[in-house]
Amino acid sequence: MSTIESPRPAVILREAAKPRPRWQVILVRPETVTFLLLIIATIVATRLSPFFADLGFILESSTYYVEFAIVALVLTIVIISGEIDLSPAAQMALSACLFGTAYRAGAPIPVAILVSLVSGLAMGAFNAFFITVLRLPSIIVTIGTLILYRGLAQVLAGDKSIGSFPGWFVGIDYRMIGIVPVPVMIFIIASVLLGLFLGITILGRQIYQIGTSEVAAIHAGIRVRRIKFGLFLASGLTSSIAGLLTASRLGSVRYDLASGGELTMVLIVMLGGTYIFGGRGSILGTFLAAWLLVIIATGMTVANIAINAQLTVMGLLLIVSIIATNAIYARSQR
Amino acid sequence: MSATGPLVSARGISKSFGGVEVLRNVDLDLMPGEVHALLGENGAGKSTFSKILAGVHKPTRGTLSLAGQPVEIPSPIAAQRLGITLIHQEPISFPDLSVAENLVIGQVGARPLGRVRWAALAQEAKRLMALLDVPIDVTKPMRGLSIADQQMVEIARALASDSRLIIMDEPTAALTPKEVETLFKIVRRLREEGRTIVFISHRLEEVRAICDRVSIFRDGDRIETAWTADLSDAEIIRRMIGRPVADYLHRGTSHVGAVALSVRDLTLPGRFEGISFDVRKGEIVGLGGLVGAGRTDVARAIFGVAPASSGTISVDGKPVTINEPSDAIALRIAFVPEDRAIAGIFRSLPVETNITAAVPEKIAPRGIIRRATEKLLASQSVEKLSIRLASVRQPIGELSGGNQQKAILARWLLSDPEILILDEPTRGIDIGVKAEFYDMIGELAASGRAILLISSELPELLALSDRILVMSEGRLTADIPRAEASQEAIMFAAVPRSGRHTVSGAAA
Numbered sequence: 001m002s003t004i005e006s007p008r009p010a011v012i013l014r015e016a017a018k019p020r021p022r023w024q025v026i027l028v029r030p031e032t033v034t035f036l037l038l039i040i041a042t043i044v045a046t047r048l049s050p051f052f053a054d055l056g057f058i059l060e061s062s063t064y065y066v067e068f069a070i071v072a073l074v075l076t077i078v079i080i081s082g083e084i085d086l087s088p089a090a091q092m093a094l095s096a097c098l099f100g101t102a103y104r105a106g107a108p109i110p111v112a113i114l115v116s117l118v119s120g121l122a123m124g125a126f127n128a129f130f131i132t133v134l135r136l137p138s139i140i141v142t143i144g145t146l147i148l149y150r151g152l153a154q155v156l157a158g159d160k161s162i163g164s165f166p167g168w169f170v171g172i173d174y175r176m177i178g179i180v181p182v183p184v185m186i187f188i189i190a191s192v193l194l195g196l197f198l199g200i201t202i203l204g205r206q207i208y209q210i211g212t213s214e215v216a217a218i219h220a221g222i223r224v225r226r227i228k229f230g231l232f233l234a235s236g237l238t239s240s241i242a243g244l245l246t247a248s249r250l251g252s253v254r255y256d257l258a259s260g261g262e263l264t265m266v267l268i269v270m271l272g273g274t275y276i277f278g279g280r281g282s283i284l285g286t287f288l289a290a291w292l293l294v295i296i297a298t299g300m301t302v303a304n305i306a307i308n309a310q311l312t313v314m315g316l317l318l319i320v321s322i323i324a325t326n327a328i329y330a331r332s333q334r
Numbered sequence: 335m336s337a338t339g340p341l342v343s344a345r346g347i348s349k350s351f352g353g354v355e356v357l358r359n360v361d362l363d364l365m366p367g368e369v370h371a372l373l374g375e376n377g378a379g380k381s382t383f384s385k386i387l388a389g390v391h392k393p394t395r396g397t398l399s400l401a402g403q404p405v406e407i408p409s410p411i412a413a414q415r416l417g418i419t420l421i422h423q424e425p426i427s428f429p430d431l432s433v434a435e436n437l438v439i440g441q442v443g444a445r446p447l448g449r450v451r452w453a454a455l456a457q458e459a460k461r462l463m464a465l466l467d468v469p470i471d472v473t474k475p476m477r478g479l480s481i482a483d484q485q486m487v488e489i490a491r492a493l494a495s496d497s498r499l500i501i502m503d504e505p506t507a508a509l510t511p512k513e514v515e516t517l518f519k520i521v522r523r524l525r526e527e528g529r530t531i532v533f534i535s536h537r538l539e540e541v542r543a544i545c546d547r548v549s550i551f552r553d554g555d556r557i558e559t560a561w562t563a564d565l566s567d568a569e570i571i572r573r574m575i576g577r578p579v580a581d582y583l584h585r586g587t588s589h590v591g592a593v594a595l596s597v598r599d600l601t602l603p604g605r606f607e608g609i610s611f612d613v614r615k616g617e618i619v620g621l622g623g624l625v626g627a628g629r630t631d632v633a634r635a636i637f638g639v640a641p642a643s644s645g646t647i648s649v650d651g652k653p654v655t656i657n658e659p660s661d662a663i664a665l666r667i668a669f670v671p672e673d674r675a676i677a678g679i680f681r682s683l684p685v686e687t688n689i690t691a692a693v694p695e696k697i698a699p700r701g702i703i704r705r706a707t708e709k710l711l712a713s714q715s716v717e718k719l720s721i722r723l724a725s726v727r728q729p730i731g732e733l734s735g736g737n738q739q740k741a742i743l744a745r746w747l748l749s750d751p752e753i754l755i756l757d758e759p760t761r762g763i764d765i766g767v768k769a770e771f772y773d774m775i776g777e778l779a780a781s782g783r784a785i786l787l788i789s790s791e792l793p794e795l796l797a798l799s800d801r802i803l804v805m806s807e808g809r810l811t812a813d814i815p816r817a818e819a820s821q822e823a824i825m826f827a828a829v830p831r832s833g834r835h836t837v838s839g840a841a842a
Binding site: 201203208215216217218219280 | 637639658659660662663669671676677678679680681682683687691692694697698701702703745
């Protein structure tokens with residue numbers, strides 16, 4: 001090490017890190033992992049059962065999951081904003097039970113539907129109040145309301161199911177548009193619309209910014225609390241729609257409708273590569289993950305794998321997907 | 335290895351952060367039993383050098399020897415084992431633990447699962463505090479202590495670990511004169527015991543009072559080491575600054591116009607009280623004071639991040655209500671926050687997204703983002719502020735600190751503000767980029783913007799401001815016109831003089 005050096009060596013060696021090559025930016029992202037898993041799952045399932053070659057069969061068997069998948073789309077946006085909502089399945093149950101109760105009390109179906117939708121908004125607003133006005137952590141608030149809403153549903157409807165809805169309301173999962181059942185079509189359309197919302201609107205952009213750094217978002221003049229309030233409202237409204245779809249599919253409602261559904265929703269969102277700490281994720285990922293889940297679940301059922309073994313596989317999948325997502329994001333963090 | 339040899343010998347120490355060299359080839363000897371001052375502007379490299387000694391940073395190049403033996407100091411623990419203690423500028427402590435517990439934290443030798451002897455611990459803590467002659471109840475939690483008292487606890491901690499080398503990074507910044515005197519007494523005693531003290535301070539009179547030798551740093555170079563008595567104040571300052579401060583003064587105050595921002599009796603209990611001032615168009619008003627004086631809180635209140643509980647804010651003579659930042663932005667107020675990493679940038683998002691964050695209506699007139707418009711606006715900003723980057727699409731976190739800060743400034747320039755609040759705008763950025771910032775701030779004022787500049791760097795405040803306000807403990811204590819402004823005048827108003835004070839207390 002010589003002590004004689006030019007008096008002024010260049011101070012600036014490097015002003016900014018080199019950007020990653022383009023192929024990496026495009027290929028190394030969580031949705032790619034979801035997509036690859038989807039292809040692998042499809043190939044394996046097709047080997048297990050010839051039914052899988054039939055697209056109609058897959059679409060029909062998806063109607064059970066698609067109700068959760070629709071809510072998962074909104075949940076994706078909530079999680080990107082840095083919050084979480086664990087109460088949608090309970091909201092589905094309570095709003096569906098309100099629908100059933102209103103119908104039993106003599107309200108016409110359209111009025112009962114309206115009651116259900118308004119209750120969804122009210123439940124969303126209740127969550128939002130605690131989270132955005134009182135600034136409580138959403139994970140605790142929505143665990144609380146998850147129990148509360150489910151409990152209210154039980155108080156309201158008792159242990160018996162409410163049914164005998166008119167024929168035109170029941171069986172929406174058997175109404176087809178082409179070969180696509182109506183609920184699946186709703187899911188596909190909602191995916192496109194919400195994907196566009198998140199991808200090209202300024203609100204979508206601001207949701208990513210809030211999730212990346214809420215403090216910075218506040219300092220940039222983004223109306224963080226208003227946007228989050230809106231997201232929880234949307235979550236409530238979507239849950240009540242999903243609750244109605246379930247009521248139609250089952251032909252009756254009970255307090256335990258969609259029981260445990262919150263975990264399925266979170267599973268779908270995580271499988272789709274959305275980052276649990278917010279700021280990253282996409283509707284495309286959630287869309288792909290929903291189909292991955294349908295294929296794995298149906299595939300295992302067709303292959304006669306016991307239900308408890310199915311749960312094990314789902315749990316493993318969730319863990320693997322979180323590891324993959326984290327690894328990919330850690331990598332792009334430099 | 336003779337008794338008169340240096341305790342520490344640094345040879346050719348260099349350090350780079352993210353490609354920016356902040357320390358260049360520094361040679362320095364520290365003798366046993368001396369108090370050695372490190373002087374220099376913020377960012378000159380003195381803090382970095384002392385952090386290398388304390389094992390916080392590892393040098394990029396160069397060697398260190400301790401008492402003649404070459405050593406490597408890979409971590410603060412290792413430094414402590416070698417008898418080196420760093421007392422931080424802003425005391426780092428565990429606010430909910432008691433003073434006594436804080437005193438023994440980080441002490442090596444304790445077994446992880448060993449029993450804590452509370453009585454012995456309290457006894458030892460009392461003994462240490464008695465050495466310092468400071469009446470602090472060691473059983474109280476740290477949280478209730480003033481900054482000054484917390485500093486004393488830090489010093490006691492260094493005494494507890496029986497260090498050979500104690501580095502004090504601006505220990506007097508938050509102390510009252512009486513407390514400073516107590517500290518100096520302790521420092522002199524430590525020197526008599528043969529320990530080496532490295533003393534970092536901006537206050538020359540303090541350096542004169544206790545330091546045997548001084549080393550002056552500038553832009554990462556050690557410019558000179560000399561006996562304190564051999565250099566006059568003027569000589570020291572000239573070496574520190576290395577250029578006439580007047581370089582930045584290319585504006586007169588002639589184009590100062592009407593009052594743009596007016597604040598009356600702004601109060602947020604526990605933070606600031608009765609703040610009143612005006613900022614005129616074309617005027618740069620400096621806001622000085624010690625860390626924790628409430629300057630940032632006032633800025634946050636004006637911008638609506640944490641609004642004041644009483645008082646009025648007027649813009650262009652009209653009283654306004656600002657409940658959240660979007661209200662302030664609508665009134666064409668901009669705020670570049672102090673903590674860039676947390677309150678400024680969206681780290682993982684592209685530079686262009688960061689730059690356009692505050693002007694949604696410009697890139698998305700009907701709610702749909704126009705990519706081309708966005709890219710154009712971002713690229714124009716990049717060019718105008720000469721932000722160095724590879725692509726506007728790259729995550730802002732990949733840029734250097736100075737360029738990140740430029741991007742944040744660019745964000746606010748896009749919103750075309752009439753009133754700009756800049757909170758420590760040049761903290762942690764390269765000296766070269768700093769000069770660019772000074773030019774930009776000057777130009778903004780020259781174009782008729784009202785600027786409120788919060789800065790802890792006195793030379794920066796003095797060079798840029800038309801008028802300097804000083805805050806101390808949540809109150810405005812001075813309004814100094816440019817002609818009368820000096821480092822001494824600012825510090826005189828900034829240092830609390832009301833005896834014992836509680837800055838961090840939850841009072842009120």
